[in-house]
Amino acid sequence: MIRIGLIGNGNLAFHLHEAIKRSAELELTQLIGRDPEKFASFESSTPIADFNATLIAADVYLLAVSDSAIGEIAGLFPDTGALLLHCSGAVPLDALKPWKRRGVLYPLQTFSRNRAVNFTEVPLCIEAAAAEDYSLLKDLAGMLSSKVVKVDSDNRLNLHQAAVYINNFTNHLVHLGQDFCRKSELPTEILQPLLRETFEKLKEMDAYSAQTGPARRRDTATLQKHLNNLGEPLAKQLYQILTQSIQNTYEKER
Numbered sequence: 001m002i003r004i005g006l007i008g009n010g011n012l013a014f015h016l017h018e019a020i021k022r023s024a025e026l027e028l029t030q031l032i033g034r035d036p037e038k039f040a041s042f043e044s045s046t047p048i049a050d051f052n053a054t055l056i057a058a059d060v061y062l063l064a065v066s067d068s069a070i071g072e073i074a075g076l077f078p079d080t081g082a083l084l085l086h087c088s089g090a091v092p093l094d095a096l097k098p099w100k101r102r103g104v105l106y107p108l109q110t111f112s113r114n115r116a117v118n119f120t121e122v123p124l125c126i127e128a129a130a131a132e133d134y135s136l137l138k139d140l141a142g143m144l145s146s147k148v149v150k151v152d153s154d155n156r157l158n159l160h161q162a163a164v165y166i167n168n169f170t171n172h173l174v175h176l177g178q179d180f181c182r183k184s185e186l187p188t189e190i191l192q193p194l195l196r197e198t199f200e201k202l203k204e205m206d207a208y209s210a211q212t213g214p215a216r217r218r219d220t221a222t223l224q225k226h227l228n229n230l231g232e233p234l235a236k237q238l239y240q241i242l243t244q245s246i247q248n249t250y251e252k253e254r
Helices: 011-022 036-042 066-072 131-144 154-183 189-199 220-229 232-247
Strands: 001-006 028-034 059-062 083-086 103-105 124-128 148-150
Touching: 001 011, 001 131, 011 028, 011 036, 011 103, 011 131, 028 036, 028 131, 059 066, 059 131, 066 083, 066 103, 083 131, 103 131, 103 154, 124 154, 131 148, 154 189, 220 232
Parallel strands: 001 028, 001 059, 059 083, 083 103, 124 148
Antiparallel strands: 103 124
């Protein structure tokens, strides 16, 4: 049995809490947050405390907070001799100093409070400062997910940047497309089959091979029509930048 103190009460902490509860090999000892009232939706019998409380003994403390708060919150608590983990893709391992036993458990997934996630399928990228702690961390990660990968801080940052491209940027582009439909009084649901096929196709081929559209075809007439149809300067700039990036990628096809 691995005892875990969970620090944080945002979206990631909520889903970690649910995943930990489902494992018979893990025990939650304490839930800790800046505002303990935010744990109301966690439906937990675990003791709740704020940042002024004393840490209840645990084997691992899991710091599921925003990237900018990791160093600050790690410094609020005295080193108990347990393993302290953060869950960020972009923050290095050493941000957890002065704790001697440090590690990272980074779930490569997007989390929203009101959407269920099958945590057993979430890739967990792990790193530890010491070999003996890596063994404990690997065991812990394996109790949460079937997909555990050893990734150091430099490569984790690269992976996080890739995730921003395929998730955050893609989601924003979908938002812009939906907004364009709304302004034209078109139903956003009409885009759903296209979205599904876009991602289904990527299960069978890489994105380079899957690329279609006027930018790859260098259909200058259509590209210009789109630019003329875009009113906002920023929207035009974004369209031009993405078009140029696609055309640069397929330069050899000319």
